[in-house]
Amino acid sequence: FEADLYSEKDVYEITGTYLMIxxxxxxxxxxxxxxxxxxxxxxxxxDFNQAFTLKQAFPEFKYSIYQLAHPLLPGxxxxxxxxxxxxxxxFSQSRRQELxxxxxxxxxxxxPSLNYLPNFELNALPLxxxxxxxxxxxxxxxxxxxxxxxxxxxxxxxxxxx
Numbered sequence: 001f002e003a004d005l006y007s008e009k010d011v012y013e014i015t016g017t018y019l020m021i022x023x024x025x026x027x028x029x030x031x032x033x034x035x036x037x038x039x040x041x042x043x044x045x046x047d048f049n050q051a052f053t054l055k056q057a058f059p060e061f062k063y064s065i066y067q068l069a070h071p072l073l074p075g076x077x078x079x080x081x082x083x084x085x086x087x088x089x090x091f092s093q094s095r096r097q098e099l100x101x102x103x104x105x106x107x108x109x110x111x112p113s114l115n116y117l118p119n120f121e122l123n124a125l126p127l128x129x130x131x132x133x134x135x136x137x138x139x140x141x142x143x144x145x146x147x148x149x150x151x152x153x154x155x156x157x158x159x160x161x162x
Contacts, residue, residue: 001111011087016111018080020072027071030055031080034113035062037120041086043112049079061120082112 001016022028031052035043043062051069058064072078122128125135 009087011085013083013085014110015083016081018082018114020078020080020114022072022074022076025074027073029068029071031066031068031078032114033064033066034117034120036084036110036112037062038086041084041110044083044085045081046112047081084112
């Protein structure tokens with residue numbers, strides 16, 4: 001990815017590319033994208049190297065589902081390009097620690113992630129009950145490899161390219 005930093009304005013713009021390869025045995029028909037959840041980070045565009053439609057959007061959760069015109073078959077690849085920015089409007093109470101005059105620090109949390117992320121689930125039991133959800137299992141089984149998921153589904157291999 002590439003980042004343009006404007007520390008004097010407390011703004012950054014990021015463009016990036018993900019190369020997705022389907023190593024599984026089933027075709028992939030849709031791509032789930034979770035934007036960076038911070039309020040001041042906004043995704044400007046998401047585009048794929050094949051035809052697609054926005055199947056469903058959940059703006060309050062910054063979550064979108066894109067339907068591919070042609071399924072991503074086992075062994076095939078798909079390119080996703082994205083553009084996003086961080087910016088303050090008006091006066092800010094504090095400056096970002098990641099964006100300073102002499103150094104910057106970014107993590108994967110600043111970039112869109114793919115597929116469902118359990119760490120965004122409601123945790124509080126009263127809220128879960130309000131929405132008709134059962135209590136959340138606090139400790140996953142040791143064999144559950146999804147507990148190590150950090151934005152990437154094990155069915156997809158993702159590579160950042162420039």
